[in-house]
Amino acid sequence: MQLQLLTTKNIFLVGLMGSGKTTIGRKLATRLSCEFIDTDHALEVRSGVSVGRIFDVEGEAGFRQRETRLLKELASTPGHVVSTGGGIILAAENRQCLEQNGVCIYLQANFGVLWSRLKDCKKRPLLQKSDPQEVIKQLLIERAPLYESVADITVKADQRSVNSTVTKILHLLKQYEQQRS
């Protein structure tokens, strides 16, 4: 499928960790024949170390600065499907950048689904706590309004298979484009 909007914008996938942004984003990019970028992966390639190591050395604040710098760069290079880190929506300047330079797709998943995907995860620094379930519940409460505030399109990513979620997103993107042309 071809989308005109990719000539001037990116498609940004936002949502909590475990919502499927990377898996769905990669497949979506394939279906749209465009390049896929995962911000966490891009930051790891640039720094030569893992996200966990960046948190260890520079703290969350250092990681967030790197994330903002990368997002600003991506803003000037349209035509990508970009899967973003779950905390990218925390900074107001990032939210503005997402809204102005892309179509934002919020992948919404409930606590049960997130926990089933994240319970054994060792690579996400925010979950390396004594009560990771509570962390996820709090993040859901704190961040859902922020994801909603930037979202042009919201898709429930709870039950569908990856393929049917991607098909649904493509349908909604086409509708979004037609409404704006």
Ligand code: S3P
């Ligand atoms: C984070 C989510 C992670 C990663 C970092 C912080 C967050 O990305 O950016 O561990 O604040 O929610 P994913 O959402 O891809 O797991």
